[in-house]
Amino acid sequence: MIELENNTDLQIDISILEEIANSLTKKDIELMLVKNDEIQTLNKEHRNIDKATDVLSFPMDFDFANMPLGSIVISTDFVQEKAKEYSHTFNEEFALLFIHGILHLLGYDHEVDNGEHREKEEELIKEFNLPNSLIVRNS
Numbered sequence: 001m002i003e004l005e006n007n008t009d010l011q012i013d014i015s016i017l018e019e020i021a022n023s024l025t026k027k028d029i030e031l032m033l034v035k036n037d038e039i040q041t042l043n044k045e046h047r048n049i050d051k052a053t054d055v056l057s058f059p060m061d062f063d064f065a066n067m068p069l070g071s072i073v074i075s076t077d078f079v080q081e082k083a084k085e086y087s088h089t090f091n092e093e094f095a096l097l098f099i100h101g102i103l104h105l106l107g108y109d110h111e112v113d114n115g116e117h118r119e120k121e122e123e124l125i126k127e128f129n130l131p132n133s134l135i136v137r138n139s
Contacts, residue, residue, distance in 0.1 A: 003068070005032045008076045013091060017098045020128060024102060027069035031098070036077040054078040055097040057104035072101035088131050096131070099124050 002014055002021055012033060021029055034042075036052035044050045046058070052075060059070035074097050083093035103117055103124075110117035125132065 001028050003028060003030045005030070007032065007034045007038060010076055012076075012094070016091065016095050016128065020095065020099060020124065021102060023124075023127070024106060025069055027067070029069050029102065029105065030071040032071065032073045033076050034073060036075050039073055039075040039078075042073055052078065054082070055101045057101045059105045059107075069102075070105040072098065072105065074098065074101065086131065092130055095128065096125070099128075099130075 002018055004012070004014055006012055010033070014031070017031070039056065040050065040052040042056055043053050046056070054075055055078075056073040057070060058073075060067050074094065076094075079090055079093045079097060082088070083090050086093070088096075099121055103120055108117035108120060124130075
């Protein structure tokens with residue numbers, strides 16, 4: 001189950017995100033939707049990078065039975081911008097960022113792996129009939 005905290009004024013449909021999450025894990029996921037200024041603050045606090053970003057993932061450092069897998073933060077400003085740039089719908093771009101974030105929660109890391117993150121992302125993109133994601137576009 002996805003626990004949604006929507007800090008924007010957008011109405012969001014998370015049904016496809018629930019399907020994606022259920023295909024990967026039985027654990028709950030916390031999902032926070034924010035604007036660029038809020039994600040920039042989080043990026044600076046947690047990664048020491050003082051700029052807005054598309055998605056941040058915060059895996060739980062411990063694994064108890066009823067604990068969520070972790071938290072994903074997505075900038076809806078970024079979703080809107082990239083959806084327009086790549087001629088995707090908002091929901092398609094949103095799902096792509098969610099996939100990217102949940103894979104980080106599951107231990108994938110495109111910055112240090114040998115392409116496993118990208119391969120899993122491609123597999124999910126095909127499974128859920130989505131357009132290419134950022135990591136796939138840049139490979």
